[in-house]
Amino acid sequence: MLYAYLDESGTHGGSSLLVVAGWVGDAETWKSFVEEWMIHLRNAGIPYFHTHDPECEQLKRPLIHAILARRLLPVAWSVNPLEFRENTSDKFTNQLGNAYATCAHLCAGLINNLAIEKPLPPVALIYESGQPNTEFISRSMNNIIADPANHKLASITFLSKKDPFGIPLQAADFLAYILATNESKWIDQLRDADRLPPLIGMPPEKLRNTTKQLGIKISRERAARKARRKNPKGEGG
Numbered sequence: 001m002l003y004a005y006l007d008e009s010g011t012h013g014g015s016s017l018l019v020v021a022g023w024v025g026d027a028e029t030w031k032s033f034v035e036e037w038m039i040h041l042r043n044a045g046i047p048y049f050h051t052h053d054p055e056c057e058q059l060k061r062p063l064i065h066a067i068l069a070r071r072l073l074p075v076a077w078s079v080n081p082l083e084f085r086e087n088t089s090d091k092f093t094n095q096l097g098n099a100y101a102t103c104a105h106l107c108a109g110l111i112n113n114l115a116i117e118k119p120l121p122p123v124a125l126i127y128e129s130g131q132p133n134t135e136f137i138s139r140s141m142n143n144i145i146a147d148p149a150n151h152k153l154a155s156i157t158f159l160s161k162k163d164p165f166g167i168p169l170q171a172a173d174f175l176a177y178i179l180a181t182n183e184s185k186w187i188d189q190l191r192d193a194d195r196l197p198p199l200i201g202m203p204p205e206k207l208r209n210t211t212k213q214l215g216i217k218i219s220r221e222r223a224a225r226k227a228r229r230k231n232p233k234g235e236g237g
Contacts, residue, residue, distance in 0.1 A: 001154060002026055002121050004075065004111050007128040007161070007172035009051075009180035011100050018084075019180040020103040021076035021197065022172035024111060024123060029070050034167045036066050048162045049170040051177035060174065064189055067171055073114070074190070074197035076179055077107040101133040108141060108153065110200065115152035122154040128169050129158040 006022035025033070040062045041048065049056050049063065084099040108125055115123050125141065127134070141156040159166035161173055178186045179199055190196040 002115070002123045003030055003126060003168070004123050005030075005126045005166075005168040005172045006075075006104070006107060007169050007176045008100055008103070008131065009173070009176035010081070011131065015081060015180070017078055017180050018081050018099050018103060019076055019078045019176045019199070020100065020107045021074070021176040021179055022107075023067065023072040023074055023168065023175065024114075024120075025070065025072040025168075026121075029072065030168050033066055033070055033072075033171070036069075037063070037167060037170070040066070048167075049173070050161070051173050060186065063171065063174055064186055067174075068189070068193050068195060072171075072195075074175060074195055075107060075110055075114070076175065076197040077103045077110060077200050078179070079103055098133060100131055101137055104137050105140070106200075108156075112151045112153055120152065122152045124154045125156045126166070126169065127156070127158050128166075128172070129160050134158050 002024050003026070004022055004024040006020055008018065008020045010016075010018035037049075040059060044059055046055060046059065049059050051060075079099050079102065081099050084102070088102075104127060111123055111125070114120065127137070138156055138158065141153070144151055145153050145155065159169060161167070161169035174186075175197075177183070179197075187196060
């Protein structure tokens with residue numbers, strides 16, 4: 001089992017880029033990371049890391065060192081919020097919600113494709129809690145997980161980065177933030193270590209096509225879920 005910890009940056013008004021990003025690793029790797037990271041937090045007298053907090057600036061260097069010292073796979077997906085609003089239909093936004101929800105789904109799809117292609121073990125998804133539409137994301141992703149034939153996603157969970165079990169989300173918070181704000185100091189270090197994820201974006205035409213296909217996929221998953229509820233044993237009519 002692998003665990004993907006994912007956070008977002010750029011959901012505030014006026015942001016030119018919204019990013020959902022994070023790291024994928026196995027349980028032992030994350031255990032090792034958490035043990036080291038907790039020491040840095042205690043030494044700094046800071047309860048948890050948040051990239052926006054000026055007090056956490058001192059922790060960015062040890063954080064990136066702790067990340068690079070381990071075999072963690074980076075993933076990211078981005079969208080321009082203004083282009084999202086201009087190129088998605090009311091039907092789509094009513095169905096799926098906002099740009100964050102879209103990126104959350106597409107990032108999960110990216111992880112799934114990587115797990116199939118490499119191949120990797122099944123992946124549990126852990127998202128930062130607190131964003132709107134998390135209930136819908138959970139419900140729609142669980143519809144996908146309920147059909148194991150087409151994916152390698154094991155589960156979906158929402159946690160706070162303040163939660164002891166959500167500490168790896170602090171590493172995801174850092175990655176999402178530096179990608180959304182293009183902080184070259186840290187991006188260059190990831191690039192030099194060959195750990196910078198491709199920041200997959202969606203120009204208008206791709207955005208229209210992608211959201212259309214995603215809407216169709218979610219509608220089909222809803223229909224399949226209803227069919228399973230009506231006929232849980234798969235009995236013929």
